[in-house]
Amino acid sequence: MAINYQERIPNNVDLGNDRALQRALEHWQPRFLDWWQELGPEGFQSADVYLRTATSVDAAGWATFGKVKMPDYRWGIFLADHEQDRMIGFGDEFGKPAWQRVPGEHRSTLRRLIVTQGDTEPASVEQQRRLGLTCPSLYDLRNLFQVNVEEGRHFWAMVYLLHAYFGRDGREEAEELLHRHSGDVDNPRILGTFNEPIDDWLSFFMFTYFTDRDGKYQLMSLAESAFDPLARTCRFMLTEESHHMFVGETGVTRIIRRALEKMDELKSDDPELLRKHGVIDLPTLQRYVNFWFSSSLDLFGSEQSSNAANYFASGLKGRPDEPRFEDHNCTDTVEFMDVPDGNGGITSAEVPTRNAINEVTRDGYIRDCMVGVTRWNRAVKRAGHDFELTLPSRRFRRSIGNWSGAPTDPEGNLISRDAYERGLDEWLPSEADRAYVRSLMKQVIEPGKMAGWIAPPDRGINNQPVDYEYVELH
Numbered sequence: 001m002a003i004n005y006q007e008r009i010p011n012n013v014d015l016g017n018d019r020a021l022q023r024a025l026e027h028w029q030p031r032f033l034d035w036w037q038e039l040g041p042e043g044f045q046s047a048d049v050y051l052r053t054a055t056s057v058d059a060a061g062w063a064t065f066g067k068v069k070m071p072d073y074r075w076g077i078f079l080a081d082h083e084q085d086r087m088i089g090f091g092d093e094f095g096k097p098a099w100q101r102v103p104g105e106h107r108s109t110l111r112r113l114i115v116t117q118g119d120t121e122p123a124s125v126e127q128q129r130r131l132g133l134t135c136p137s138l139y140d141l142r143n144l145f146q147v148n149v150e151e152g153r154h155f156w157a158m159v160y161l162l163h164a165y166f167g168r169d170g171r172e173e174a175e176e177l178l179h180r181h182s183g184d185v186d187n188p189r190i191l192g193t194f195n196e197p198i199d200d201w202l203s204f205f206m207f208t209y210f211t212d213r214d215g216k217y218q219l220m221s222l223a224e225s226a227f228d229p230l231a232r233t234c235r236f237m238l239t240e241e242s243h244h245m246f247v248g249e250t251g252v253t254r255i256i257r258r259a260l261e262k263m264d265e266l267k268s269d270d271p272e273l274l275r276k277h278g279v280i281d282l283p284t285l286q287r288y289v290n291f292w293f294s295s296s297l298d299l300f301g302s303e304q305s306s307n308a309a310n311y312f313a314s315g316l317k318g319r320p321d322e323p324r325f326e327d328h329n330c331t332d333t334v335e336f337m338d339v340p341d342g343n344g345g346i347t348s349a350e351v352p353t354r355n356a357i358n359e360v361t362r363d364g365y366i367r368d369c370m371v372g373v374t375r376w377n378r379a380v381k382r383a384g385h386d387f388e389l390t391l392p393s394r395r396f397r398r399s400i401g402n403w404s405g406a407p408t409d410p411e412g413n414l415i416s417r418d419a420y421e422r423g424l425d426e427w428l429p430s431e432a433d434r435a436y437v438r439s440l441m442k443q444v445i446e447p448g449k450m451a452g453w454i455a456p457p458d459r460g461i462n463n464q465p466v467d468y469e470y471v472e473l474h
């Protein structure tokens with residue numbers, strides 16, 4: 001297959017003059033397209049979708065809007081602009097020049113980090129592949145597809161690094177990324193959350209709010225990497241990530257708005273009554289928050305991690321916004337954290353900062369998650385209701401780290417296993433909740449129309465009206 005490189009694969013990595021990379025991509029690209037057809041958005045491959053495409057990294061090119069069929073989307077390869085004389089910003093190599101090639105001693109660790117990041121991108125597309133069939137509006141359908149094609153591009157971004165810097169091993173890993181599948185019992189995606197099904201739009205908005213935000217924090221950590229091509233790749237990915245979280249935050253805002261309207265109309269906050277009128281009650285929303293927040297917290301890894309310490313020491317992975325910290329060495333400091341003492345109590349552990357990097361990153365993430373929750377609560381309060389959404393404790397329902405398997409309530413109090421098992425029915429979406437939410441999922445595709453459980457957005461995309469035909473179905 002002949003590829004016209006500048007046209008077909010927009011890039012700023014001089015792909016047109018890199019024969020080895022061309023050969024690797026020529027082999028991989030048709031397999032990517034097969035994967036997209038098979039496991040990408042179901043039922044919409046021939047629709048014209050109003051999409052943003054990155055054609056360059058400058059202000060004029062990074063967000064070019066137009067209607068395209070998704071299989072014709074131009075998945076490009078972009079690195080943020082090269083920074084002259086960039087220095088390593090943390091760890092044992094602090095102040096030395098950033099690496100333009102992969103140092104032999106870090107090769108396998110770096111490859112593993114890139115593969116783990118790369119694995120999540122196609123996983124999310126697989127998780128979301130059937131959502132188009134139940135979209136609440138054309139506006140939302142378009143946003144789903146925007147997220148999907150950009151996760152596809154993030155997949156390309158990691159495959160580019162594997163192809164360009166890791167030789168044969170890298171090419172093999174790039175193949176494997178197409179073979180693991182979300183939820184596959186024999187060959188699942190690497191990280192837990194990316195094997196959870198997303199078969200309703202409430203889960204989609206929760207995922208883009210909570211799980212894409214893990215993406216933001218992991219990309220910020222990798223954007224500090226001493227391996228300059230990885231840092232620059234992640235910096236550009238972050239520009240796209242903010243739209244994904246916007247979709248999640250505004251999606252939940254619109255669900256709340258609709259619920260509040262109904263509560264006013266009915267003069268009631270009775271979940272049963274609200275359900276009869278086809279909206280999502282706030283306690284149900286809280287249970288979905290509990291599920292997706294706790295699941296996403298696990299993605300940061302263990303609170304005490306020698307892996308994280310090694311990444312930091314060797315300069316592979318820093319902390320989000322590393323320049324904001326005063327100490328970039330972190331050999332003389334400790335962090336304190338609560339851990340279960342093994343006898344039903346809680347004790348404080350002193351952990352060398354380097355080993356606590358995952359927890360430091362998680363702290364920033366939790367603060368960032370709170371911002372939207374506070375905004376949601378303000379809307380509820382302004383409407384005159386006293387319901388408050390909360391984030392559960394970071395100890396709640398964890399499967400990774402110190403609190404893994406420790407039975408706690410959402411406030412983080414250790415409780416008996418029995419009480420925990422019983423509590424879960426009330427704290428997490430029940431089968432009945434899921435069935436109810438699923439029952440609302442009916443496709444609405446008339447331009448400007450919204451499903452009854454969600455309010456319209458404040459504005460359209462790229463200054464288009466809300467009733468613009470964002471997706472043309474044929």
Ligand code: BYC
Binds near residue numbers: 358
């Ligand atoms: N599930 O010391 P530990 C995104 C493994 S999201 C399963 O605790 P470490 C996106 C770990 O690999 C961002 N396994 O933690 C969002 C290790 O295995 P080995 C994705 C897990 O090593 C939405 C062992 O447990 N990017 O982009 O510091 C849509 C002990 O490890 C989990 C990244 O994650 C888990 N939750 O790992 C689309 C960045 N957690 O070595 C996209 C790359 C840990 O013992 N990954 N393990 O075999 C990393 O930086 C790190 O590997 C982790 C933490 C953040 C995952």
Ligand code: FE
Binds near residue numbers: 215
């Ligand atoms: Fe991504």
Ligand code: FE
Binds near residue numbers: 151
């Ligand atoms: Fe994303």
